[in-house]
Amino acid sequence: MVRPPQIIPYGDSALLMQFMSDGYSRDVIRTVQAMSSELRADPDWIEVVSGYDSLLLEFDPLKLDPVAAEGKLINLVNGFKPGQVPTGRLVEIPVYYGGKDGPDMQLIMDAAGLGESEVISLHSAREYLVCMMGFIPGFAFLSAAHDRLYHPRHETPRGRVPAGSVGIGGWQTGIYGLESPGGWQIIGRTDITIFDATRDEPFYLSAGDRVKFVPATRGSAKG
Amino acid sequence: MIEVLQSGTRATLQDSGRRGHRSRGIPASGAADRLSFAVANWMVGNVWNTPAIECVLGGQHFRFHQDTLIGLAGAEMWAQVNGQNVTNYTAFPVEKGDILTLSFSRQGCRAYITVPGGFNGHTFLGSVSTYLPAGLGGIEGRALKVGDHFQIHPVKRNPRKLPPGYRATFSNHIVLRTRPGPEFEDLTQESQRHLFINPFIATRNTNRMGARLRGNRISMRTYEDMTSGPLLPGTLQVPADSQPVLAMTDAHCTGGYPRVLQVITADYWLLGQVRPGSKVSFQRCFSRDAIDILKRRTAFYRSLMDGFSF
Incomplete structure (x- = not known):
């Protein structure tokens, strides 16, 4: 079971979603990949960079207020269904x-x-x-x-x-x-x-x- | 045509960089000091993000094989045309046969040279910015060398005089305003204070990828092997040897060291003026202040240059 990630500000124009896992977790990786494909469809995020257990989201603070950006992510996390696993090529x-x-x-x-x-x-x-x-x-x-x-x-x-x-x-x-x-x-x-x-x-x-x-x-x- | 007679410490072709490809391991790159780069373009009538030559620490010489206009901004390199001083942060005409020389800079690290219409280079992912580690952009993905030449556009333009206040000011003591990085809380209490007290010194391992700093030892409470994760330019990382590393515009897109500070976007251009030996100080900045500063500074520069962004 994947616990909800922490959302941590990373400077003034990026947020980091950090999942808690001890080392490698296949479930976390699949969740990160599934979320990143969903986030890439949203033009508010300039860059979506996935890691093993984290996801970096860059935005333009002149267009999207950091508080609003965080709100968007919280909504995504709350509405996210764990079954959404992408099958890459x-x-x-x-x-x-x-x-x-x-x-x-x-x-x-x-x-x-x-x-x-x-x-x-x-x-x-x-x-x-x-x-x-x-x-x-x-x-x-x-x-x-x-x-x-x-x-x-x-x-x-x-x-x-x-x-x-x-x-x-x-x-x-x-x-x-x-x-x-x-x-x-x-x-x-x-x-x-x-x-x-x-x-x-x-x-x-x-x-x-x-x-x-x-x-x-x-x-x-x-x- | 403009010919490179001496390439100096290092010179590369840069524009505003290729953003949006970090997820594939490609850093944005681009002019390390975007502010000086942008005004150098404005002074010759270019759009702010037109390709320019980024000169590191000086020593570069160029010969012009046609009349043109030159814009010069950034670190003071005591530029001369045919041995006559020219003023930094101005644009000036040069004639066929003229030689522009940059001497060794004493304040700051990078100067930008612009011409009307810009310089041509190899475009990769929408940008000609040179990224040396992978040989991308620029001229064959490398730094300029003696004998390189650029075709320049035969555009007739008058120099523009930079209005007061738009000239970037910096010294060899660079003060960077920061926000806490994702692992800031994992620093020892003492290190959380030490980051902001004494200045650090940029070592000789200072380039477009990053600046290795020397100063107070900065330590994490526990030093676990971190899983590699995304890394941004402007991040201060702390490796196990307790001497921090400041990520710059060509930095790797991922890293495995704790990310303890992040330079605010409005101060990001200053990273380009950090040179070996510079003092580097960090200040705290509130979240709302970082955004207010960014909004004000962006509006100020956009009043001169359409679409400018830090």
């Missing part, structure tokens, strides 16, 4: 696990006491939800990986993580949309360009999408 992403593509695979195998094929099947069995995009363009924060794959981030981030890298950070799993510095444990990589500014549709994934990783092997899929 399902996106399959081929991943080359391990080897050069997944330099931290051994670390995860050792920590979990699993063989490579078991890690791969645990990681690719689950259907993930895209919870949040950012910190860099195209980085997809996905819902929780299997408990046995839990692993903290590197204490010192890598200077360079290639675009398309698939990693584990604590209970989270995610995809680096761009080459960047990063601290996640990298277990594989996809050839799909998650973010490409020159494409008509620069973004391959959006918050609310469902993601399924499909193990791939070098040489067969890639000519």
Whole structure:
């Protein structure tokens, strides 16, 4: 059961809906995604940014008084029916696990006491939800990986993580949309360009999408 | 045509930014000091949000291959045309062959150069603003370099004289009015006071993404591993090492550190003038005051520039 969120002012032109949950909660994530699709339909909200357990709403205080903005959110929360769960599109992403593509695979195998094929099947069995995009363009924060794959981030981030890298950070799993510095444990990589500014549709994934990783092997899929 | 002879500390093409894409990980970017950027445009007869060159700390030199008009505003960089001083916050004509030089700024961080009709750059999501971490907008998504040149519109316009009161004033002590951030209450009592007592110093890790500050240690009551959540520019975050970070216009859209203060919208332009070594002080502001200030300041600037927004 999802408890109603707290509504917290964030500066003079934004409100934050903060849900209370201990770490990862699938119910909270689904509620956040369902609410954000409803809020996006309302032009009073300039930006609707979803997180794992929170939702940021930006408004123009010259057009919408902050007190009125808060009132609108309270109404939404009160009238919200928990059953309203969006079914985002399902996106399959081929991943080359391990080897050069997944330099931290051994670390995860050792920590979990699993063989490579078991890690791969645990990681690719689950259907993930895209919870949040950012910190860099195209980085997809996905819902929780299997408990046995839990692993903290590197204490010192890598200077360079290639675009398309698939990693584990604590209970989270995610995809680096761009080459960047990063601290996640990298277990594989996809050839799909998650973010490409020159494409008509620069973004391959959006918050609310469902993601399924499909193990791939070098040489067969890639000519 | 205008040619870049020296790119100085750094120079990028900026407009008012691409808003509305934070949910996809794209920060708004845009001129870090919107006020100076806007008046630099007004002085050459442009709409306030026309693309301009944002010059960081000085050292930039430009050669003009045609007659045009130049607008200059922002940090005082002791600009000269062919060795003759020109005045900041004015627009002035230049002739074919003239060289404009910016010297090292001593107050503030960023100056804006405008021409009638603006500069052309690569548009991404409706804006030419350069966002270096992802190589978006601007010229090939990068900072200006020696040898770059821009075609400029052969528009004949007279310079406009900025009326009194519209010139932005700032020094190397930047005072920012703030509202509490979502995690303000999680600070220790002592840190809640310390935030507002002594100024912080912006370290050399100060750029368009953020300013790492040095000063009183700011501590949370408990330091739990926070779940990453949405982050706005103008937010003061507190990492585990107790030295706060001020998010700027190119900041990441999400963050995992407690968000303890938020700069009011009307003071947001001042972030663009924070430079390494600046003192940065925070003041409390009541909620209704933040909105009143925003309304008054917006109306004041809109009386000069249609549609201006902070």
